[in-house]
Amino acid sequence: MYKHITCLIMMLILSNCSFFQVRKPIIEQGNIITSENVARLHNGMSPQEVVNIMGTPVLSNIFSPNRMEYVYTMQERTNPRIEKKVTCLFNGGRLTSVTSF
Secondary structure, eight states: OHHHHHHHHHHHHHTTTTTTOOOOOEEEEEOOOOHHHHHHOOTTOOHHHHHHHHOSOSBOOTTOTTEEEEEEEEEETTSOOEEEEEEEEEETTEEEEEEEO
């Protein structure tokens, strides 16, 4: 009887108490987009200046080289997924439009 109880206790300890809680990791993907960084963007900036502020864009479109797409998604355990997007459009090598949603 003593061996069975000891074995049961060891199984609970080694299983990391997974009977009581399911571990779900926080999943973050893409560029971290903050409102401060988006506010620093203004018309007339070069693509390199935008990259210095926002980082390398996640999405590159070979058919539209005058466009940079920044995407950030985060899902924290059972909460709904958070998604942020910023699109930077260039004309003549200068930033002309910033759209965030």
